[in-house]
Amino acid sequence: MTIARTLADFASGPVNADARMQRFVTLSLFDWASVGLAGTGEPVARAARGMALGGDAMRGATLLGGGRAQAAQAALVNGATSHALDYDDTHFGHIGHPSVAVIPAALAIAETEGEVADPRVALAVGLEVACRVGGWLGRSHYEAGFHQTGTSGAFGATAAAGRMLRLDPERMAQALCLTATRAAGLKSQFGTMGKPLNAGFAAEVGATSALLARAGATSAPDAIEGAQGFGPTHAGSADASALDGLGRSWIFPNISYKFHACCHGLHAMLEALREIRDKGLNAAEIESVTVRTHPRWLAVCNQPEPTTGLQAKFSYRLTAAMMLAGVDTAALDSYSDAICARADLRALRDRVRVETDEGLSDSAAEVSVIASGRTHEARHDILAPVDPALIERRLRDKSATLLGEAGAEALWRAVARIDEAEGLARLMARLGARTARSAARDG
Template sequence: METTRRDGAGLTRELVRRALAVYHEDLPGTVRQVARDCLVDWLGCAHAGQQEPASRIVRASVLEEGGAAQATLIGSPLKVGVSQAALVNGTASHALDYDDVNLVLPGHVSVAVIPALLALAEYRQASLSEFVAAFVAGYETACRIGALVEPAHYANGFHATATLGSLGAAVACAHLLKLSESEACHAVGVAATQAAGLKAMFGSMAKPLHAGMAAQTGVRSALWAQKGFTSRPDALECAQGFVLAHGQDMHAHHALAEPAGGHHLLNNIFKFHAACFSTHATIEALRELRREHAPSPDQVQRIQVTAGTPCAICNIPSPTTGLEAKFSLRAASAFALLDMDTSRLDTWDRVTEDAVQATLERVRVELVPGMGLSESVVALHLADGRSFERAASVGSPMADKAEQSRRVDRKFLALVSPRIGYDRSLRILDRLTAMVDDAASSASLTDLFLDCRA
């Protein structure tokens, strides 16, 4: 029975109780399908992100440290300790900023939860069905805590992927380890006291590190709790606890409310532009303007982008690297106007090309209150005096989940097949389809890791 009051008393335990009650056989088919798509998307991003500078540095450091061979580094035959694998794989999966999002946080849940859970599942020889149930439990918990603490948490400068992701990862791992309710509450507390990550780091290597840190914190917290490590069991709601220390908003009724469709996971949004999500509405608006009016770039005198003040996270004015370009509305506008493919990873590295720089100089960005991360209004002002305007919003997931799966699969093949071949990439997709098939849900993760080796 729910005993949580509006002031949050008993909230940590209630959220843990709900999470531990998630069972694979009870999950609707659409939820299992989206969970499968999250893993496909995560694997593609992690595989392609291995060679990014941040990934290489963290990986090299972990290999220098040494450790028990417990869990695989994605795309290689190498194994390291469980928490080390979570750190390396988590960092790699967020290095391209191409991974999925959920706006209730707002942030990236999969890159925090999946690397923690995969490392632990491999080490404990868990099945795909156990993985899926634990993933859903952790994902839903992270989103419920997002509903609890937002908007103050994010507005105060915390990167929810790092902070709330740590808590979701801890709950997911607690579920997989079959911890008791009390042990899982302690895991949440241990994660809560470690959770950290600043939005000020966007556009630097520290942002993808946030995902790796969250994954490592989550799996480590659950493993320690299993061994008897304790914390406050009411870490979320207690005085000077996680919620009030991070922003003053405590919306217990929002955290406990049922989301549309019954699961926050169904509102997961997959990215099909390889950049910060807050650039996507601007890209889509410019694409629509190009399709409708077909202006040549040299006809355009000025591009006016109006977006919400939360989009300050992607307003680097003069990017000089691909990583900075991913957090620049001006660069995103230039690429879109020049009809450059923003789903390609190498497009963002072309930000210093003359044509891009010349177009970028014609972009003006205005950030206004009242608009969110997923909205943009773009106006094109042409040299002949004509002007065209388009508004775009990308804040809703695809309604057609079958088509969403097909698009995620195509994205995976584009990211992974150049590295391991098309046939092996297809085989991985076939294995992961077992997630939505009860008859095959006891399949092991071992073959998946073997197929992922470069």
């Protein structure tokens, strides 16, 4: 059986999403919506929305921040917008951001098609497929320069959109094979608008491939694993074990959420320092700080003396100082040129030393803080199991920081009721509302 058919049988067949999976789907939908609404004023979001609003929306789908467009264009806009802040969830099993590719495609199809499958189950299917395909492609695919959000994410987007359309296994397989010839995304786009657009393109491919398959379009049945298929031509590792237990167990709930508005490579350190700070440590008494991390992060987020807000998001030393000094690292506005110039933070930053340890996983960090002659140590792994109730509380705090208390609470209620009659319509109405950030940026 081909990989496409294996995935299609899962995506189109009976699905038993256990309570844990359903809860994490809800959490990711809420987090996605929060960061998407917060990102509507970003330049890439405005550019994508302007492109989509230039045509005839027909039976349009809602755009984050306002307006409507055809389903595929709406998926593109909302995928790019929700990844514009780079504040969305990450699955470290394959180093990809599944929600920003899958959710926009699924919601765009659901809104424009009317009679669709259960939304939460469709999202569960798509998010799981993205992670499974990401694992099948493996680290070799990522290290070769491909952005898994754009590649494996496209397959997940197709599965979710196809489920919404109630595609049978044959047409679902065709949709996934069509995706194989369009899925794309390069890490060379990191640091540019191309990175969030990778998410948008993946969502658009998902919606388009599912609609084409429903209309009767066909493709090579081995387009994923064949000799000239997606995997072999994109440095995939073809790890068959990545598909083990598909339909019986769920790997998506191993997802990691961002609670700090900076590079995910900094989060383990920040959580460890947060533990020390919350014990009542006085920043003025700190003599030195040592951070130990996996060496892979030094090329990503070790800006030693940042001078701009963007550079601050990729600086071990400055974000460590921010955390210890009580700066809100969850707030977007905390990362500014002014924060880089603050004398107290610069002084504390210069007392931070970053060391590497290959014995640490790339999701873990160890910190040691010496203050008033006493040593305080902590370790954190962002993949360590966490009570979902605690994750929910922190995501709701994060959303409140981004959208305000009232906006976050209203959004949570809308997400929680997505399976109710008119639930999807209520959620989309909230996502289409113009935010203060989008209004300010659009002038």
